[in-house]
Amino acid sequence: MLQSMTSRPPASDALRQGASTDEQTTPAFTAREFRNAMGQFATGVVVISTEIGGEPHAMTANAFMSGSLEPPLVLVSVACTARMHEKIRNAGMFGISVLAHGQDDISQHFAGKPSERYAPVFERVGGVPVIEGAAVRLAAQLRHAYPCGDHTLFVGEVHEMFTHTDAPQPLLFHAGRYGRLAESN
Template sequence: MDDRQFRNAMGNFATGVNVITTEVDGDVHGMTANAFMSVSLDPKLIVISIGENASMLDKIRKSRKYAVNILSNDQKDLSMIFAGQIKEKHHVEFEWLSDLPVIKDCSVQIVCDVVNEHVEGDHTLFIGKVVDLKLEDCSDPLLFYKGQYQSLEKTGAVI
């Protein structure tokens, strides 16, 4: 199988979109990601996956903490800004949660201390112990499927 075939296969799994943030030497850093999952309830652990060429890799290694900001359907522009798809300068409004910058008005903000890291292939997995979180009652999540942003369709069906 070639790389494109593998990417296409992985693109058939719909994911939520989030922005990973951290702070190093007083500067806020962020990147769009969809490689995120819950690992454990006791203790509360999550994992993010950062590519070896991403500038965020060294930032998280230095800060030893990160926040996951789960984006709502109306925050596609923030995803594009932190993915580098929008090149013009934009003001992004941050709040602070447990001494880390988080994106204002996200559906979920999760703050973690890095407890372990594993280099696997061309990515590093950062396992984070959840130290704080904020949950908002927001619109539907921003989704990514087959290389495009998507949204949930309201069908009214009860399952």
């Protein structure tokens, strides 16, 4: 069943021509309904990390993507209310650990749901802490921070990166649950 929830009329001619508008409309859906809808897009899972005063700080996220190949840029979206938000700004650099299937405990731990089965183990890459054993571990220098509603898009230039040679299956997240790729024949 297809359900329509419209938030605003089509863009005006001024907006199509690049002019900005401060006009805001109230959507016909709640923030939770929007979150559930966006959860239908399957993503990978990363741990964003940084260090302040010699102490590592990390959080789980799924709003991550590559932004450019030359220079090598990555983007993460962090809620303005998250403790990590100001830590990234203050540190000026951050690490990304791309989690592999089976690293659910790590994801849960840094999402604020620690388990007795997992104790964080960090290694250093390019001057920042990253998760030991993650499928991809990279270090990025903060280059830009763009306000994006109740989040900020942090753009970092990658200056060091390590990957697993066996390319493990990714840890996937869809509709509020972890998943995995189907085995190919």
